[in-house]
Amino acid sequence: MKNRKEIMKKPELATTAIHNSEIHDKDTKAHIAPIYQTSTFTFENFQSIQDYQNGNTGAHMYTRGSHPSRQALAGKIAALESYDLEQNGVAEVFSSGMAAISAALMGLCHAGDHIIAQDVLYGTSEHLIANVLPNYGISHSLVKNMDLSELKTQLKSRPNTTVVYIETPANPTMFLVDIAAVVEIAHSHGAKVIVDNTFATPVLQRPLSLGADIVVHSTTKYINGHGTVIGGAIVAKNALLFEERIAHIIKTIGAVPSPFDCWITNIGLKTLPLRMEKHSQNALEVASFLEQHKNVKAVSYPGLKSHPQHELAKKQMSGFGGMLAFELAGQKEAAIVLNNVRLAALAVSLGNVDTLIEHPASMTHQVVPEEIRLEQGITDGLIRLSVGIEAASDIIKDLDQALNKI
Numbered sequence: 001m002k003n004r005k006e007i008m009k010k011p012e013l014a015t016t017a018i019h020n021s022e023i024h025d026k027d028t029k030a031h032i033a034p035i036y037q038t039s040t041f042t043f044e045n046f047q048s049i050q051d052y053q054n055g056n057t058g059a060h061m062y063t064r065g066s067h068p069s070r071q072a073l074a075g076k077i078a079a080l081e082s083y084d085l086e087q088n089g090v091a092e093v094f095s096s097g098m099a100a101i102s103a104a105l106m107g108l109c110h111a112g113d114h115i116i117a118q119d120v121l122y123g124t125s126e127h128l129i130a131n132v133l134p135n136y137g138i139s140h141s142l143v144k145n146m147d148l149s150e151l152k153t154q155l156k157s158r159p160n161t162t163v164v165y166i167e168t169p170a171n172p173t174m175f176l177v178d179i180a181a182v183v184e185i186a187h188s189h190g191a192k193v194i195v196d197n198t199f200a201t202p203v204l205q206r207p208l209s210l211g212a213d214i215v216v217h218s219t220t221k222y223i224n225g226h227g228t229v230i231g232g233a234i235v236a237k238n239a240l241l242f243e244e245r246i247a248h249i250i251k252t253i254g255a256v257p258s259p260f261d262c263w264i265t266n267i268g269l270k271t272l273p274l275r276m277e278k279h280s281q282n283a284l285e286v287a288s289f290l291e292q293h294k295n296v297k298a299v300s301y302p303g304l305k306s307h308p309q310h311e312l313a314k315k316q317m318s319g320f321g322g323m324l325a326f327e328l329a330g331q332k333e334a335a336i337v338l339n340n341v342r343l344a345a346l347a348v349s350l351g352n353v354d355t356l357i358e359h360p361a362s363m364t365h366q367v368v369p370e371e372i373r374l375e376q377g378i379t380d381g382l383i384r385l386s387v388g389i390e391a392a393s394d395i396i397k398d399l400d401q402a403l404n405k406i
C-alpha cells in the first residue's frame, strides 16, 4: 500500500480539487478554513515587517494585496489548470470574470499593440476588446471562426500582435477552436495565447497543456457552480510573465474578491470534477433527446456526432460539458418554450447545479447588431441551455412538455 505522502505527491484531479491549497488553522484546528474577514493584518514588530517585505513569510499586510482565502482559491485553480504540467502555473483570483479578462489584456498589451480575437466571444469580452481597449491605443481584428489560414494572414500583416484571444467552446454557438493549432501559429509570430476556459473548466480541458500561455475564467459559472457569487481567475503557465506583467495589476486596479466570496467559491470548487461528469452525462442525454424532437430544427453540442467539430472535441476535451444550444423555427416558438418550462429557470448565466434556459437574441446577445448576430448563427429561434445536475429524465420531461406546446 502507498503511504499518505506518496499518494499526496501526485493525487488524482478529484483529490486535488478537494485537498490542494487548503488552509489548516493551527490554533483552532478547525477542519474547514475560517473566513478571514479583515481589511488589514497586524505585525508583531519592525523585523516582521522587513521579513514580510523580503518575501520570507507567508504573512499578509492588507486585503487588497492578498489574503488567505484568496491565496487558497488561487492556489487550487492553478493546481487544476496545471494538472499535467511538470511545474504549477501561477494564478490570481478577481472580483469578476471581466476583471480577470481586463487584467490579463491590460498586462499583456500596451499602447501600439494589437489583439487578434475570435469573432464569436462572450459579449462583454468582445466589448472590452472592440470598444474599451482602443481608447488606450490597443487595436484589434476579429477572425471568423478562428480560421487558421486567416489567422496566419492577419499575424503576418500585423507584426505588432501581442495576443491571440480565444474562447472554446464559444458562447452561445458551441463552436470550437483548435487550441494547439492556434498556439503553434501564434507562437511562431511571437504572440501569446489567452484562452477563456469558462465553459469547459480544467476538468474537461486544460489549455496550458496544449501550449496556451494564459487561461482566464469566470468562476461565477462552473468553478463556483451554485450561482452564489461573481468571480474570476487568471492562470499563467510562466511565473515570470505573471510577476512582470499581471501580478501588480490586480493590486492596482483593485478588482479583488472578498474573503467570503473566495471561501464559498473554494467550497463549490471541491465538487467540480464530480459535477462536470454529471453535467456532461446529462447534457448528452438532453442533446440526444432534443435532436430527435419534431419541433427542434438543430442541436449544437460538441458531444453529438452531428457536431461539425466532434472529432476536435474528442481530441482536446475529456468530456463535452453541460452547455448546448438548440434551434426552433423562430422567435414565436422560442417564446412558447420559454413560457412553458417549469423546472428550467429562465435566466442568463450558466454552470449552476440547476438547469438554466435563455434566449441569446433577446438576452445575452441582445447588444450584438442583428446582422452580425445572424451571421454568427445566433438566430431568433436559438435557445441556450445550461444543463444542470438534476435527474436527466426530469429535465427531458420538462423540455418535452414545453416543446409539445408549439
Ligand SMILES: *Cc1c(COP(=O)(O)O)cnc(C)c1O
Residues within 6 Å of the ligand: 096, 097, 098, 099, 122, 124, 125, 167, 171, 196, 198, 199, 217, 218, 219, 220, 221, 230, 231, 232
Ligand atoms: C460569464 C462569462 C464571462 C464574464 O464573467 P463575469 O464573472 O460575469 O464577469 C466571461 N467569459 C465567459 C465565457 C463567460 O461565460
